[in-house]
Amino acid sequence: MPERADVERVRALVGTNVTDEHAQTLATYYASLSQAVAAFATDELRAVEPPLRSIPGPARA
Amino acid sequence: MTDLCELNIADLAPLLQKREVSPLELVDAHFERIERMDRKLNSYIRLMPDQARAAARTAEAEIGRGEWRGPLHGVPVGIKDLFDVAGVPNTMGSKILRESVAETDATLVRRLKDAGAIVLGKHNLHEFAFGITSENPHFGAVHNPWDLTRVPGGSSGGTASAIAAGLCVVGIGSDTGASIRAPASWCGIVGLKPTYGRVSRAGGLPLAWSLDHPGPLARTVADCATVLQAIAGPDSRDPATSHEGVPDYSADLDAGVQGIRIGVPREHFFELVEPEVARLVHEAISTLEALGARVEEVSLPHAAHAQAAGNVIMSVEAAAWHERWLHERSADYGPDVLQRIRGGLLVQATEYLHAQQLRTLLQADFAAAFQRVDVVLGPTMPLVAPEIGRTLEPSGAFNMAPRAIANRLTVPCNLTGMPAASVPCGFSAGLPVGLQVMGPAFGEPMVLRVARAYEAATSWSRQPAGLAAQAA
Numbered sequence: 001m002p003e004r005a006d007v008e009r010v011r012a013l014v015g016t017n018v019t020d021e022h023a024q025t026l027a028t029y030y031a032s033l034s035q036a037v038a039a040f041a042t043d044e045l046r047a048v049e050p051p052l053r054s055i056p057g058p059a060r061a
Numbered sequence: 062m063t064d065l066c067e068l069n070i071a072d073l074a075p076l077l078q079k080r081e082v083s084p085l086e087l088v089d090a091h092f093e094r095i096e097r098m099d100r101k102l103n104s105y106i107r108l109m110p111d112q113a114r115a116a117a118r119t120a121e122a123e124i125g126r127g128e129w130r131g132p133l134h135g136v137p138v139g140i141k142d143l144f145d146v147a148g149v150p151n152t153m154g155s156k157i158l159r160e161s162v163a164e165t166d167a168t169l170v171r172r173l174k175d176a177g178a179i180v181l182g183k184h185n186l187h188e189f190a191f192g193i194t195s196e197n198p199h200f201g202a203v204h205n206p207w208d209l210t211r212v213p214g215g216s217s218g219g220t221a222s223a224i225a226a227g228l229c230v231v232g233i234g235s236d237t238g239a240s241i242r243a244p245a246s247w248c249g250i251v252g253l254k255p256t257y258g259r260v261s262r263a264g265g266l267p268l269a270w271s272l273d274h275p276g277p278l279a280r281t282v283a284d285c286a287t288v289l290q291a292i293a294g295p296d297s298r299d300p301a302t303s304h305e306g307v308p309d310y311s312a313d314l315d316a317g318v319q320g321i322r323i324g325v326p327r328e329h330f331f332e333l334v335e336p337e338v339a340r341l342v343h344e345a346i347s348t349l350e351a352l353g354a355r356v357e358e359v360s361l362p363h364a365a366h367a368q369a370a371g372n373v374i375m376s377v378e379a380a381a382w383h384e385r386w387l388h389e390r391s392a393d394y395g396p397d398v399l400q401r402i403r404g405g406l407l408v409q410a411t412e413y414l415h416a417q418q419l420r421t422l423l424q425a426d427f428a429a430a431f432q433r434v435d436v437v438l439g440p441t442m443p444l445v446a447p448e449i450g451r452t453l454e455p456s457g458a459f460n461m462a463p464r465a466i467a468n469r470l471t472v473p474c475n476l477t478g479m480p481a482a483s484v485p486c487g488f489s490a491g492l493p494v495g496l497q498v499m500g501p502a503f504g505e506p507m508v509l510r511v512a513r514a515y516e517a518a519t520s521w522s523r524q525p526a527g528l529a530a531q532a533a
Binding site: 009010013014015017022025026027029030033034036037039040044045048049050051052 | 363366368369370372373376387388391400401403404406407408409412414415416417418419420421422424425
């Protein structure tokens with residue numbers, strides 16, 4: 001069961017019109033995503049870049 | 062004569078070219094069948110009979126003048142209702158876009174039309190393409206033609222259901238985590254997610270920019286190759302499209318698998334897979350080995366984290382695109398899709414970037430594997446099609462909700478951008494099972510060649526879907 005602080009954080013990010021029940025569902029959903037990412041091997045992540053690149057430009061006319 | 066609606070492009074093209082079948086006759090046969098069967102399947106959101114018949118008359122006149130454009134000329138196709146078709150709404154399966162009429166064709170629709178294909182209509186899908194079941198709250202659930210109580214898969218569920226039942230010859234779907242391969246597997250047809258950048262996304266509404274892959278669905282591998290040929294290639298409207306040369310995708314289809322090196326993953330791809338699904342896939346790999354392929358184990362240690370990374374990236378990128386509607390139109394979303402998109406608003410930037418970094422690690426896993434093998438094989442889906450309305454309930458051999466595990470074997474190739482196909486490899490309890498064939502970037506010719514070799518050696522692709530069999 002998410003804590004009150006989690007529910008309030010959901011409201012702050014998603015909107016105040018969210019019901020308690022929906023906010024709790026969202027907090028649980030986010031917690032599962034966050035835990036899954038936390039399980040990635042930190043040392044391996046530090047060794048690689050994400051596949052995001054700046055695209056140089058525009059080229060000189 | 063065989064029902065016209067059961068013929069594939071390879072059968073139809075010579076008949077159309079020689080004027081033994083007319084495009085109008087073919088289009089009419091499909092609309093008659095749709096009228097008879099789609100009340101049960103709900104695979105189409107919109108039919109376009111006037112436009113289709115006008116296009117069929119044009120095709121008929123062109124072919125009559127000897128101006129045959131190629132194997133798609135006069136062939137009826139369906140388009141997932143996520144790609145623009147000029148003059149009709151592009152709903153993306155949503156209430157929000159129900160009246161949003163497209164002014165121009167998506168690039169791939171334009172290319173299909175240029176090749177002579179005739180658009181019959183637009184297919185139902187999971188709302189905003191964000192789901193695996195095609196249980197759509199606004200347009201109704203799509204049904205699986207093998208068992209009407211089951212989902213067809215998603216999000217391109219209407220497309221797969223329609224093709225399997227003979228309500229169009231081929232179709233176009235999109236795949237962000239599974240959405241071409243999942244419905245292909247569960248409906249017993251072939252689906253190909255091409256390499257990222259191989260097919261233009263222009264005119265298709267996004268789910269997640271960095272994961273979206275448009276591609277073909279068909280009843281045969283050869284038909285997938287024919288459709289890919291028509292839609293592949295660079296497009297100035299989509300900056301992500303590649304200038305890599307477009308090969309002849311049909312040239313090596315029947316070259317067989319003698320000496321081809323097949324990799325079977327040691328990790329992940331056979332974990333949490335229903336035993337009968339795993340057995341059928343191992344049997345398919347043995348069939349390819351008997352045809353001359355060499356099989357060896359490969360290691361993909363980061364595949365276990367792919368589903369988490371994919372779900373994070375999908376939710377965040379979807380939230381960025383939907384943000385205004387999430388605040389202004391939240392009541393117009395179905396509850397499951399609203400939850401997953403809103404979830405993206407909660408993810409921290411560092412978590413999103415860690416998910417992106419995981420892509421790099423997974424790329425390295427596959428790069429090492431492709432040093433040793435030509436393709437990697439595994440199941441497409443860990444389970445067969447679940448029942449409509451029960452996809453969130455724990456069930457099956459592992460007592461897990463189908464929606465929780467459905468994309469765990471397909472999303473790795475969305476993260477890496479590699480091509481992957483699903484080809485039918487048998488039945489479990491009367492429901493289709495798919496073999497997934499994964500290849501290196503721009504390796505579609507090899508993926509299709511291996512899939513075709515398996516298809517040619519077996520009879521799974523020649524079995525009409527249950528509902529279609531009743532109608533025949």
